[in-house]
Amino acid sequence: MGAQVITIASGKGGVGKTTAVANLAVALAADGARVACIDGDIGLRNLDVVMGLENRIVYDVVDVIEGRCRLRQAMIRDKRLPELYLIPAAQTRDKSAVTPSDMIRLCNELRAEVDWVIIDSPAGIERGFKNSIAAADRVIILTNPEVSAVRDADRVIGILEAEEKGTPTLIINRLNPVMVKQHDMLSADDVLDLLAIKLIGIVPEDEGVIVGSNRGNPVALDPKSRAGQAFRNIAKRLKGETVPFMDLEAGTSLWSRLMGRK
Amino acid sequence: MFNFFKPKKSAASAKERLQLVLIHDRTDLTPAELDALKDDLLDVISKHVDIQPDEVRIGLERDGRSQRLVADIPLRSISRRRGG
Numbered sequence: 450m451g452a453q454v455i456t457i458a459s460g461k462g463g464v465g466k467t468t469a470v471a472n473l474a475v476a477l478a479a480d481g482a483r484v485a486c487i488d489g490d491i492g493l494r495n496l497d498v499v500m501g502l503e504n505r506i507v508y509d510v511v512d513v514i515e516g517r518c519r520l521r522q523a524m525i526r527d528k529r530l531p532e533l534y535l536i537p538a539a540q541t542r543d544k545s546a547v548t549p550s551d552m553i554r555l556c557n558e559l560r561a562e563v564d565w566v567i568i569d570s571p572a573g574i575e576r577g578f579k580n581s582i583a584a585a586d587r588v589i590i591l592t593n594p595e596v597s598a599v600r601d602a603d604r605v606i607g608i609l610e611a612e613e614k615g616t617p618t619l620i621i622n623r624l625n626p627v628m629v630k631q632h633d634m635l636s637a638d639d640v641l642d643l644l645a646i647k648l649i650g651i652v653p654e655d656e657g658v659i660v661g662s663n664r665g666n667p668v669a670l671d672p673k674s675r676a677g678q679a680f681r682n683i684a685k686r687l688k689g690e691t692v693p694f695m696d697l698e699a700g701t702s703l704w705s706r707l708m709g710r711k
Numbered sequence: 712m713f714n715f716f717k718p719k720k721s722a723a724s725a726k727e728r729l730q731l732v733l734i735h736d737r738t739d740l741t742p743a744e745l746d747a748l749k750d751d752l753l754d755v756i757s758k759h760v761d762i763q764p765d766e767v768r769i770g771l772e773r774d775g776r777s778q779r780l781v782a783d784i785p786l787r788s789i790s791r792r793r794g795g
């Protein structure tokens with residue numbers, strides 16, 4: 450059957466796509482799966498530093514596509530997990546170096562090598578985004594509980610529906626339970642009501658995420674991290690396990706609603 | 712400073728504003744275009760029946776990920792028309 454290809458997209462930049470790709474990849478690989486992630490942001494390489502693999506890069510995704518190396522040579526092996534690989538973006542090229550059919554071909558080759566392919570989409574709705582969703586079996590939309598991020602997420606969901614990519618699922622990232630309780634941040638319920646797609650995870654605002662990025666250690670590797678726990682839960686849900694949503698907003702209706710659903 | 716009305720909590724404003732913005736984004740209809748649509752719709756309907764213009768309600772509603780144009784257009788009854 451081969452790997453499942455998952456793309457994380459958002460429309461807006463800076464909402465946490467790269468963070469989520471790194472953490473989901475790490476969480477799946479820590480559970481024994483073979484995982485390859487692809488940095489889809491040609492010209493703005495990022496996933497390598499978030500994963501702490503920037504010093505190991507020799508070849509990149511454009512080198513594979515243009516035939517300068519074999520796929521295996523561009524798959525950088527993680528230093529912590531034996532079956533986790535990164536295919537980095539090209540830093541000195543632009544998005545036009547890659548086409549959607551290049552991505553489909555690359556992912557089809559990867560499907561035989563690993564269990565999961567996770568693609569980090571760039572912001573926007575142009576070429577880089579189109580490249581990133583071309584090979585996806587499923588797309589995850591990531592947003593923040595904030596007006597511009599939600600609006601852009603809705604646009605991207607609309608585009609995916611129009612292109613018959615199916616309805617994506619949703620990660621709400623950087624939710625701050627204290628602000629929600631003070632009614633100064635959209636709640637997860639509000640965002641779900643607005644976007645009307647299925648939720649796959651809520652990740653709290655967590656300073657540890659930035660500390661982890663500073664060190665190149667995704668928080669999903671830290672058993673005590675709240676955000677890390679949220680990412681590990683999402684990884685389990687991707688595998689089809691039923692995991693209750695973390696009680697980030699004790700006292701709101703979300704908890705009971707989600708629990709009542711299953 | 713006299714402020715009798717405590718400002719609405721910002722989350723409620725965010726949600727209300729997003730509800731409106733998303734409906735216009737999804738339908739690609741600006742508020743002005745929607746008004747023009749309403750006027751045209753009423754013109755056509757008025758050719759066939761007598762309506763009560765002041766009580767007409769036409770608007771876009773959200774239903775999950777789809778939108779519908781909902782119109783409630785009360786008609787003037789014949790008896791009232793005759794009786795004046």
Ligand SMILES: Nc1ncnc2c1ncn2[C@@H]1O[C@H](COP(=O)(O)OP(=O)(O)O)[C@@H](O)[C@H]1O
Nearest residue numbers: 462463464465466467468623653654655658659
């Ligand atoms: N849950 C979180 N809590 C705190 N900071 C976060 C969280 N998620 C992401 N960040 C921070 O937000 C910034 C943008 O994240 P990034 O993953 O680069 O976004 P994107 O790839 O969507 O542009 C980074 O500094 C990252 O560390």
Ligand SMILES: [Mg+2]
Nearest residue numbers: 466467490495
């Ligand atoms: Mg990024």
